[in-house]
Amino acid sequence: MAHRRPITVTPKGFVVALAVCVLALLIWSCFMPIARIVRGDGRVVPSGHSQIVQHLEGGIISQIRVREGEQVRRGDVLVRVQDTQASAARSADESKMAYLRVKMSRLQAEAQDGPMVLADGTEKDSPLIRSEIEAFEARRTQAERQRSVMKEELAQKNSEIAVARTRLSSLQGEIAIAQSQLRLITGLVAQKAASSLESLEAQSRVQRLSSAIQETQAELVKLGGAAKEAQARIAEYDARRRSEASAELATSQLEFSRTEQELRSQSDRLERTEVRSPVDGIVNHVYINTIGGVVKPGEPIVELTPIDDSVLIEGRIRPSDRGEIRAGLPVKIRFSAYDYAALGTLAGTVEEVSADTIADAHGDRFYRMSVRVLAKTQAHGKFAKPVVPGMTAVLDVVVGERTAMQYLLSPAFRFYESAFREAR
Structure with a gap:
């Protein structure tokens, strides 16, 4: 069985490996950029000013729907105020408008001498509306009766004219004979074949017939004038009736418009009994806490701090860092209320830097810096959390990039800049 030879590191190999590592570190430190940051702290402030919610007319508080610290949306009901007077006035105006609609329908029918047309949904059982319908029927019956009397008078005159014309025609025939x-x-x-007496009698008859014809013609003229007067009275009656109806219709239309405006005003007033939030925000303070309490016109009811999709942070930076800060620089934001290691940071930009330093309560001076958060729930960690006014944050303003070598050599450069200078 072969035995493995132990690995031995010679001094020369160790030096070579160490040199390679040092060279790699030097190369990395010379070329790898590292962000330069200026650190400050800040606090989330509302992007809009606090708003005081008031009530125009005032009244008795019937319901309080919010508590201090609660977040509300635009249009949410904050407080309800009783307004019995406005409710009664609106009901009265609605009834009056329904009555005026029927009255205008009646007057329109009378002005046009046509049928009365009611709008869909009209409550005919209402006493006021029923009285208008009955008034229309009664006035129409009276007008027809009056017109019938005048038409009978006209017909009588026309009949007398016809009789007179017949009599005139007969007289004209007799006088011709x-x-x-x-x-x-x-x-x-x-020829002395007839006596003078017969001649006188014939002349007398012609004279009588001529006089009768003249009287009949005069009577026809008189009857014709009377017939025209009767016809004119009918036309005048109809015109006067339509004119009166039109004038009353115009008055009713004006009254309807005025009542409609009053109804709109009362409806607006009733809508204001529900005091709604004008913005998305947080309830800072509720001034009225008693159900049944009285709020005066214009008296504050609720104070809101607006919130929107953008968040503004008011930060502080040291005077020594002012030269690095300018508007538009990116900012990494870490909120003290959350674990940034798990949640990540929010991105923002520098919007404004104060023109001069400001002293705090301890006498320390600083520059005020406004940072706009790009999106209040857009985080680069595992999940997002809401950001609300009052939270504190650490602000890392990215002012540029430097290599590690520049960081290491910057103290030496500063020492070189200040060393070997002759004191004056």
């Missing part, structure tokens, strides 16, 4: 007889008798008198 009488005139023929007068001419015949006048000839006989000239």
